[in-house]
Amino acid sequence: MIADEAYNQYQTALKQGLREQKECIARGQSPYPPVLDELLEGVNVKSTKLVATAEIPVERFVGMKSAGRTAAFSPSFLPLLPEDTEFATKWITLCSDHLSDVGIRDPLICYEYLGNFYVQEGNKRLSVLKFNGSPRINTTFYRVLPELTDDPRVQAYYEFLDFYQHSGLYDVLFTQPGDYGKLTALLGFAPDQDWTEEDRRRFRSGFHYFKKVFSDLGGQRLPMTPEDALLVWLQVHPYSELTALRVAALKKSLSDMWDNFVSTADPDPVVRTEAPPTEAKSTLFNHLLKLNHIHVAFVHQRTVETSAWTAAHDLGRQHLEQALGQAVTVRSYFGANSPEEAEALLEQAVAERADVIFTTTPQLIGASLKASVRHPNVRFLNCSVHMPYSTVHTYYCRIYEAKFITGAIAGAIADSNRIGYVGSYPIYGVPASINAFALGARMTNPRAIVELKWSCLPGNPAQEFIEQGIYVVSNRDTPVGQRGHMAYGTYEMDSTGMRKPLGSPVWLWGKFYENVIRSILSETWSTRTSAAVNDWWGLSSGVIDVELSKSLPAGVLSLAKILRQGLRDGVIDPFRSRIVTQDGRVINEGSRILSADEILHMDWLCDNVVGSIPSYDEILPISQPTVRMLGIYRDQIPDIQQEVIT
Numbered sequence: 001m002i003a004d005e006a007y008n009q010y011q012t013a014l015k016q017g018l019r020e021q022k023e024c025i026a027r028g029q030s031p032y033p034p035v036l037d038e039l040l041e042g043v044n045v046k047s048t049k050l051v052a053t054a055e056i057p058v059e060r061f062v063g064m065k066s067a068g069r070t071a072a073f074s075p076s077f078l079p080l081l082p083e084d085t086e087f088a089t090k091w092i093t094l095c096s097d098h099l100s101d102v103g104i105r106d107p108l109i110c111y112e113y114l115g116n117f118y119v120q121e122g123n124k125r126l127s128v129l130k131f132n133g134s135p136r137i138n139t140t141f142y143r144v145l146p147e148l149t150d151d152p153r154v155q156a157y158y159e160f161l162d163f164y165q166h167s168g169l170y171d172v173l174f175t176q177p178g179d180y181g182k183l184t185a186l187l188g189f190a191p192d193q194d195w196t197e198e199d200r201r202r203f204r205s206g207f208h209y210f211k212k213v214f215s216d217l218g219g220q221r222l223p224m225t226p227e228d229a230l231l232v233w234l235q236v237h238p239y240s241e242l243t244a245l246r247v248a249a250l251k252k253s254l255s256d257m258w259d260n261f262v263s264t265a266d267p268d269p270v271v272r273t274e275a276p277p278t279e280a281k282s283t284l285f286n287h288l289l290k291l292n293h294i295h296v297a298f299v300h301q302r303t304v305e306t307s308a309w310t311a312a313h314d315l316g317r318q319h320l321e322q323a324l325g326q327a328v329t330v331r332s333y334f335g336a337n338s339p340e341e342a343e344a345l346l347e348q349a350v351a352e353r354a355d356v357i358f359t360t361t362p363q364l365i366g367a368s369l370k371a372s373v374r375h376p377n378v379r380f381l382n383c384s385v386h387m388p389y390s391t392v393h394t395y396y397c398r399i400y401e402a403k404f405i406t407g408a409i410a411g412a413i414a415d416s417n418r419i420g421y422v423g424s425y426p427i428y429g430v431p432a433s434i435n436a437f438a439l440g441a442r443m444t445n446p447r448a449i450v451e452l453k454w455s456c457l458p459g460n461p462a463q464e465f466i467e468q469g470i471y472v473v474s475n476r477d478t479p480v481g482q483r484g485h486m487a488y489g490t491y492e493m494d495s496t497g498m499r500k501p502l503g504s505p506v507w508l509w510g511k512f513y514e515n516v517i518r519s520i521l522s523e524t525w526s527t528r529t530s531a532a533v534n535d536w537w538g539l540s541s542g543v544i545d546v547e548l549s550k551s552l553p554a555g556v557l558s559l560a561k562i563l564r565q566g567l568r569d570g571v572i573d574p575f576r577s578r579i580v581t582q583d584g585r586v587i588n589e590g591s592r593i594l595s596a597d598e599i600l601h602m603d604w605l606c607d608n609v610v611g612s613i614p615s616y617d618e619i620l621p622i623s624q625p626t627v628r629m630l631g632i633y634r635d636q637i638p639d640i641q642q643e644v645i646t
Contacts, residue, residue, distance in 0.1 A: 006095035010079065010088055013131045017078030024075060032070040033077065034063035036111055036118035036144070044147040051143045053107055055136040056117060057171050058129070065111050065120040077127045087124070094128045104129060107138040114157045115173040117141060135208070152176055152635075167195045171204055172227045178637050179231060186234040206242035213251045217258065224265035232264050233257060236370045256373050259390040262530040269388035271531045272596045274398075275541055276515040277524045294517055296320065297349035297357045298332045299342065299364065310334070312507050313360040313383070319510020324517060342367035350375050356520065358513070359383065362630055368392045379525075381516070384630065386428045386600060388532045395512060398538035399477065400429065400436040400599065402505030402546045404574035405563045406490040407440025409502050409548075410472050411448040412556045413492055414441075420465040420473035423454045425623055426613045427630035431602040436574040437474055438606040443577075444559070452611025456623035466497055477505045489547070501549040503560065511542040536596060539567045575599065580607045603632050 021031040061077070064070055072081050081087045098104050108122035117139065119126055129137050146154055155177040163180040164170070166189075174180055184191060187203070195203075210233070211226040219229060234242075237253060245253065254261075263269045298317050300310045314332065321330050333349055336342035342364050349357050350371065355378060359368045362384035372380040372391035385396040410419045419441055423430055434452060441448035451470060453461035465473050474490040489504020512535070519525040537543045548560050566572030575594045579587040581604045588594065603613065616637050619627055628637055 002096050002099045003092070005099060006092045007083075009095050009131065010083060010092050013078050013091075013127070014080070014083070014088075017074040017076075017080045020074040020076055020078060021080060029075075031074060033073055033075050034118075035067045035070060036063060036065050036113055037067065039063075039113070040144065044149075046145045046147045048111075048142055048144050051112070051141055053138065053140040054168075054170070056110075056139045056141070057136055058134055060115065060117050060170055060173070061108075061110070061119065061126055061130070061137070062116045063118045064123065065118045069123050073123065073127060077123070077130050079127060091124050091128060094124055095132075098128055098132060105138075107140045110139050110141040111144055112141045113144040114146070114153060115160055115170065156180070162191075166191075166193060167203075168200060169195070169203070171207055172230075173225070174227055176635055178635065179227075182231055183227075183234075186231065187239050202243055206239075209247060209250060210242060210254075213247065213254055217251065217254055219261070222261060222265045223267070224261065228265070229254075229261050232260055235366060236373050256376070257391075259530040260369070260373070260388075263390040263532040264388045266388070266531075268597070269532050270386050270394075270534050272600075273533065273535050273537075274596060275537060277519045292327065292521070294328050294520060295353045295355045296328050296330045296513075296517060297352070297354035298330070299336055299345050299349060299357060299359045300332065300334050301336050301342075301361050301363060303334045310360065313358075313509050316509030316511075316513045320513040320517060323510070323514045324521075327521060328517060336364060336367070339367055343370060346371040350378055354378060356381070356517065362387075362626070365389070365392065365394075365629070379520070385534055385536065386630070387534070390530050390532045393533050393535070395516075395535040395537075396429070397507060397512075397544045398429075398536055398599075399505050399507075399544060400432040401538045401567050401574065402477075402544050403433040403474070404436040404440040404567070405546045405560050406474060406503045406505065407437035407450075408444045408563060409440075409552065409556055409560055410437070410474060410490050411441030411444035412553075412559070413502060414445065414448065414472040416469065416471075417445060417447045417449060418468075418470045418472075419448060419450050420461070420470040421450050421452050421609075421611075422461045422473065422475045423452055423456075424476065425456050425619070425627050425630070426454075426632055427627060428600050428632055431605065431613065431632065432599045434609060435579075435602060435604075435606045438609050439574055439577060439579070440563075442606075442608055448608060450606075450609045450611075452605070452609055454614055454619075456619045456627070457614055458620065462493075462497070466493060466495065471495075472502075500551060502552060503546055503548045506545050506547050508543050508545055512537065515541070515543075536600070539564065540570060581605065582607050582609065601632065 024031040072079065072087055074080055079088065079091055094104060104125050106122070106125070108126055109120045110117040111120060126137065148154060148158055153175045156174050156179065159177060159180045160174070163184065172183065181191065189195070207230065210230055214226045214229050219226060233254065236257060298313065300313065302310045304311045304314050317330055317332060320328060331349065331352060331354070333345040336345050346357065346367055357378060357380050359380070359382045362382070365382045365384055365387055368380045368382045369389050369392050376391070379393065380391065381393045381395055383396065384394045387394050421434060421437060423434055438450040441450055453459070453464060455461060462473065462475065471493045473493065477489055490502045491499040492502060493499050516525070539545070546560065546564055548557060552560070563572060573593060575588060576590070576592070577588065578590040581587060605611070605613065616624065616627060616631065616633065628634060631637065
């Protein structure tokens with residue numbers, strides 16, 4: 001009976017293998033497993049050494065060490081040779097052993113490269129075990145270690161080696177740096193904590209069901225792995241739920257988050273709007289359906305008294321109430337200083353009937369994401385940029401437009417041609433502001449040089465500029481107009497450090513909040529989709545401006561006002577000019593309009609900027625959480641720790 005069953009299994013496996021072979025050929029793909037010896041051609045191998053004998057997840061076996069037997073198997077290690085061959089006889093014998101008390105006991109001999117396994121001895125054993133659904137296979141393996149390069153997959157693999165040392169798991173395979181650290185933190189383990197056998201059993205069990213549910217829902221059609229989906233899911237659900245939830249509840253939790261999986265998997269996950277929506281023409285039917293009142297909540301990390309940033313958003317709240325009057329009921333919540341406090345305040349806002357909730361700092365994105373999944377009928381907006389979550393609408397301002405104007409002012413004022421610039425963090429949008437400032441300075445002074453320092457690095461940039469004889473400086477911008485003007489923006493100093501203000505970008509959040517709520521009231525607000533949406537508005541939308549000093553020379557003041565009006569009207573574009581980078585690359589010959597993504601993702605500096613973009617390791621620890629969340633290199637930062645709101 002066992003021999004007959006084994007023979008029938010071979011016939012079934014052969015049919016499936018021939019079908020897979022045919023489908024691969026039709027798609028223009030190789031109909032055989034990949035060969036490691038061929039993959040390693042041209043690769044600098046650092047070492048090859050015996051590692052261990054371990055139980056390896058069956059999905060990690062992807063190919064063969066050498067090309068000798070590849071024609072006998074499809075890519076999934078299904079047999080391809082007829083039933084009357086010696087190969088088939090041996091396969092059937094192994095299958096009989098597996099189905100009987102004898103079993104398949106000898107481990108496979110494999111080579112592991114970048115987390116995947118390539119069989120040297122035991123191809124038929126692997127074929128039989130995979131066909132019979134064995135989840136893990138006993139394997140003795142050698143590790144082929146490539147030289148560390150800038151390739152993200154190689155960098156991620158080096159992080160895996162540390163992960164494996166502590167966890168002993170081959171169950172998750174990431175290809176982007178930082179993901180193993182993210183997983184470790186989300187699971188609640190310290191980076192150097194060794195896993196117990198119970199830890200491994202618990203994770204494997206939970207991840208097994210997660211993968212099955214993800215696949216059942218169509219996850220294989222997304223350009224993401226179950227591991228990638230798990231990282232997104234764990235940002236909303238605690239790890240304890242991974243094994244505690246029944247399959248039906250787990251399926252619902254994944255379904256509720258599906259739009260976020262889709263948006264995160266997209267190579268270009270964020271759809272950007274650069275202006276408020278156009279008011280739709282009203283009809284009697286639309287008028288009858290139109291909302292006439294909205295409950296709005298603002299959730300802040302700090303208070304108006306302790307944070308100029310919070311004060312600016314609270315002025316926006318006051319503008320909203322004045323502009324819309326009885327059409328809105330507004331409540332503000334302060335003190336979201338930790339993830340737990342943020343989540344509690346968001347739940348309180350929902351309980352108090354909020355229809356729209358604004359969270360006013362990027363650090364609140366995690367709590368906003370969790371709340372948005374729990375409360376799909378509430379609109380959540382977070383003040384940040386380039387976040388790939390479809391259930392949280394994000395918003396920020398094109399502050400680089402205002403920086404272009406203050407750069408032009410600085411170029412006109414600086415007698416020595418040297419201008420100081422204090423960058424905040426190397427995050428999305430900041431290099432664009434530096435470059436726009438430098439281009440503005442060059443416009444009014446072709447010899448202008450912008451010397452760049454960073455407030456997120458050790459030192460005192462303002463004092464260092466004085467010591468270097470640089471007296472025109474662009475420092476932090478004014479979050480609130482008419483408040484602390486002397487301490488912010490672009491100013492001129494004397495040798496004692498006394499400052500004379502020149503001009504500063506300012507945020508006018510009230511105009512943004514008014515536009516958003518009016519669009520919701522008029523039903524022109526975009527409904528929830530699988531795309532992540534980011535509002536990135538500028539001077540033309542009235543959400544930013546430049547506060548100009550009355551002490552500016554008349555000609556410079558007139559020029560600044562002309563530039564401001566030109567930017568508002570769309571006839572001036574800071575980046576529609578000849579742009580050359582520090583390393584000599586020509587970004588623009590002068591006629592092209594850079595896209596929003598090109599501007600937001602700038603990771604280069606203009607050739608009249610002296611300085612560089614700091615690496616993550618150079619940044620002060622207090623600044624690292626912000627850079628990890630919004631940094632232009634955030635996907636390349638390794639060994640992520642559990643984030644806390646700072």
